[in-house]
Amino acid sequence: MPIIRVEQVSKAFQVDGRVFYALDRVSMEARQREFVSIVGPSGCGKSTLLNLVAGLLDPDDGEIALQGDRSAPRLGRVGYMPQRDGLLPWRRLLDNLTLGPEIMGRDVAIARERARSLLPLFGLEGFERSYAHELSGGMRQRAALLRTLLCEQEVVLLDEPLGALDALTRRTMRDWLLDIWERFERTMVFVTHDVDEAVLLSDRIYVMSPRPGRIVSEITVDLSRPRGEGLLGQPSFISYRDEILNTLRESSA
Ligand SMILES: Nc1ncnc2c1ncn2[C@@H]1O[C@H](COP(=O)(O)OP(=O)(O)OP(=O)(O)O)[C@@H](O)[C@H]1O
Ligand SMILES: [Mg+2]
16 A cells, blocks of 8 residues: 555646646655655646645645545644755754654654754754854755654655755765665655656656646666666666656657
8 A cells, every 4th residue: 555645636826816737637656665756847846746745735636645544634744844944043953953853742852862963964063053044055955854854754755855965965965865764664755856866766756747747757766776876877777867858858848
């Protein structure tokens, strides 16, 4: 049974009296412990899709089930790192990091200790007492990622979590993400613009069309793990990448 199941979901928004169709009958799923990526052009509805799965929005049409349950509220049942980092400006870094466990009524002292122990790995050591505006864009993004993972939900939705990072940090964070996913048996839904990254990380990739977003292709990445950077030049890797790039090109034409 898929842990996330989105069935024929459509969503429109009204802006200044005009209706914008963001998603058009989108179906996707993620099975337990799967790493699923979503790629698609800007504005195709990727963030909207994650907002729907997280329960921040409701579909106009179609159904979303978490763990097979279509009717239970979804809010609070998945870990979610939204595209905008959502760090609270009035909280210092460490208090931002422990927000999830705090809201869920968990032991905050334990959460703080765990957060503290992970600060070096995320390049945030020494900034425990900083406010969000005192951090760089990349630091904010790493903080938001760490905060999401500290919620310790089995299902984690990540909306371009690595977008603001330099190449080297991006690689480190990507490896760390894979490690978390494997070690803690998470189910990940990952939005990215980076096709190479999607192929490197994913078990399955959904490719979306421009607005209104539809799923135009579903690709199972049948490459053995662990997958290192060395894979980038391999014919098998390149053929996945080209397939996705071609699909994106064709659906935008
Ligand atoms: N709350 C909202 N109210 C009105 N329109 C919205 C709202 N949220 C999203 N939209 C519209 O829905 C469409 C999809 O937006 P969304 O943010 O999901 O795209 P995206 O694929 O995540 O894009 P990007 O890659 O740039 O992040 C856009 O046209 C956007 O303007
Ligand atoms: Mg987005």
